[in-house]
Amino acid sequence: MANNRPPVIGIVSDFDVETENYVCDKQYVRAIENAGAVAIILPYAEADDLSEVLNLISGLVLTGGKDFPTELYDAAPHPAVQGIIPERDNFEFELAHSALNRSMPILGICRGMQLLNVVAGGTIYPHTLDEFANALDHRDGTPLDQTAHEVQIERSSLLWRACGEQPSSFPVNSMHHQAIKQLAPEFVVSARADDGVVEAIEAPGRPFVIGVQWHPEWMYVSESACRHLFKNFVRACSLNSRKVA
Template sequence: MNRRPVIGVTLDAEPAGGWSKLPWYALRQNYFASIIAAGGLPVALPHHPELAVEYLDVIDGLLVTGGAFDVDPALWGGGAPHPKVTLKPGRTDFELAATRAALNRDLPVLGICGGQQLLAVALGGTLIQHIPDEVPGALAHEQPNPRTEPGHQVAITPDTLLARIVGTQMMAVNSAHHQAVATPGLGAVVNAVAPDGVVEGIELPGHRFALGVQWHPEYAVDPRDPDILSAFVEAARR
């Protein structure tokens, strides 16, 4: 059992221009580094929904990453997109297909930031399209300070998988989102909340490991952040 669990990592995608004259994939190195540090073997997953099931045949866990884009509100009954919403349909189509297939197989899933919102939608949940318009007195969830620093704290819900992993009632987190989970989806529960009431984490009890956090634990802003990655990789080992 010394083999590193293979962790499939979803990529971001950009159109031609900037780094390349052709469409390109990209992802921060700390996503991969944090998985390696946790004992996993990360592999990148290109956006081909028709291959989602085949990817799952060769990976032991699925990490759905974040990015500067949003899940199409048409996929969760949210009506017309807010003017601040940015869509990447090819990416979302793949991530939804892979996440739903992983849940059906009881394969471990970790959703980070936008990946948490994607997990909620995969479970039939709903989202807040733009926090400043829907949450009175909201915090600055798109924090002005660097992402390597905390933006605010979150309260961890007792008796949840997340609480057992981090072993604390509060965590300091970075914050880089303008949307949030409104309802977590069928069977899912909220496991972390910001001081303004915004949902910061969800999980699916009864699943081997299905957890989402709104912050970015790959930055290790809080000393317990690496524990989240380690618990995910360990679940993929079994």
């Protein structure tokens, strides 16, 4: 029997260390709901419970946030690496690893894209401006509801199809001081900024595993490519939920 229920998609929460509250920007929730899915916000479960958490959801959003430790990608400590939340890192790295092993649809956003790459064996620049020749400042203070630079999308990529086969470049927001350095073996680059910084990655062997360096949840109303991205992510999650139901 056809299963027409909307897929349930898990969104990894951030953590406010001052108030000890799990927090989630409502834009993530609104973007997922607008695309036709049910969003649930994930607190940091115990490691023993991760498979039960993944059993509840058909897709996973790895959200933006502060940095994770350089030791996770074998780089030297850097003073610009800030805001580390060990509870989040422990949970999210394990969760992403398990979700990848299940070939669950994953949308990694900003930190989430970088985390996907590191979990799969790649590295990032601890502070892009130090190491990447002629990089723009991708965190120049422009708020997320405004565009900051263009991205060029690979027209052969899943991302290009997921974004609705738009023109191959469009403007995005930007709030990151780190960037992909060495790509994980199973990933390919699907978009770059004009300075060459990697702006999106995907795992071609997986049903829908995409990471974007920008924040599409702030642009899904104004930018049709971002709206399509969420719709096609939800579609992939829906197919995944039918497979396991």
